[in-house]
Amino acid sequence: MSFISPTKALFQQARVLLLGSGRMGHIRAKAIFANPRFDFAGVVDQNVDGAKQLADVYRTNHFASLTEAIQHNTTPLHGIIISTPTATHAPLISTAAANNISIFTEKPVDETSLQIQEIFNTVRNNNVALCCGFQRRFDPSYVALYDAIKKGAVGTPLTSSIFFGDHPVPSRSFLLQGGGNIISDCSAHDIDYIRWVLNDEVESVYAVGTSSDDELEEAGVIDNATVVMKFLKGAVVTLTLSRGANYGYDQRCEVFGTDGMASVENFAENSTVLSNVSGVHRPKWQHSFPQRFEAAFGYELDAFADTLLLGKPWSVSEEDCVAVQRVCDAALESCERGQVVNLFA
Ligand SMILES: NC(=O)c1ccc[n+]([C@@H]2O[C@H](COP(=O)([O-])OP(=O)(O)OC[C@H]3O[C@@H](n4cnc5c(N)ncnc54)[C@H](O)[C@@H]3O)[C@@H](O)[C@H]2O)c1
Known part of the structure; x- marks a missing residue:
């Protein structure tokens, strides 16, 4: 265009x-x-x-x-x-x-x-x-994983496990006043990324969400969720999201294929390691998205x-934006209905 x-x-x-x-x-x-x-x-x-x-x-x-x-x-x-x-x-x-x-x-x-x-x-x-x-499409680690999969480094992708651990826990007012549902707020990043990596469309979605306390549950706010996506070419992707990663911002993505596995891992706040009789201690992961995705x-x-x-x-087309949101919408629908939602039905 x-x-x-x-x-x-x-x-x-x-x-x-x-x-x-x-x-x-x-x-x-x-x-x-x-x-x-x-x-x-x-x-x-x-x-x-x-x-x-x-x-x-x-x-x-x-x-x-x-x-x-x-x-x-x-x-x-x-x-x-x-x-x-x-x-x-x-x-x-x-x-x-x-x-x-x-x-x-x-x-x-x-x-x-x-x-x-x-x-x-x-x-x-x-x-x-x-x-x-x-921004994952511009992050050096996520781009390197994309390049590896595109070059066939792990063969044909079969499964992918993605973890989105938010840190710090957002304020109560943010959670309760519209921003809180973790599927609406956070899942789009990884759904866009894995569609891009797999060069494929999501065929069906099954999602389960829970609220970690009574106040969130009464307000209908999901703060932990798992979204299982089956892609048209056969890969199955599990995206797990949580507001409660108390050890830093935990963002991991693993793609497993017929010839191997490739993953994006976390960065610590710094590279200092303290070793003593109680163990080997590293700092927490980086604080949150401004630090992890600054570059x-x-x-x-x-x-x-x-x-x-x-x-x-x-690089993110109109079709990408609509398709990603369709998957998010389907995940929310699946949570509510407790059923698999087919996107090509
Ligand atoms: N890429 C990411 O990792 C990432 C992370 C967080 C948020 N977001 C997205 O960024 C957007 C903003 O989120 P945020 O957390 O920075 O919000 P925020 O609440 O911290 O800031 C929003 C600001 O916009 C102002 N505002 C509201 N309506 C306005 C209008 N009509 N005209 C001008 N200013 C207006 C508010 O006064 C406020 O200062 C959202 O769409 C959110 O989904 C993306």
């Missing part, structure tokens, strides 16, 4: 706005500022104090809304980076597309596969790129610069 006009390829720098000054906003602001291919035009947040504080760190402007930022910028904007809550993505994407501005958005593009399809339909005629972030977040935004400046297609 070509979405960029030849004149745009002449930009030396891509002029971009950051939307959202929360957790992801802080990560993205640092990566935008560190990349000389970006001209950082400002931070937008409806929480104006948050926008100002973050904008001041990187000596850029702050705005209360995307519309205000667009009106203020007499120099054309080439891209926005959306780091606001998922439910706010669609109107921001529509506004940017209507103003001929390309979009990078945090995953997921929207809350259901139908809504994701709708938003891609909306932007299709605007000649802009809509790029969804799945990947930087490479990901550099790829967005490639899209804006050079017209390179984004």
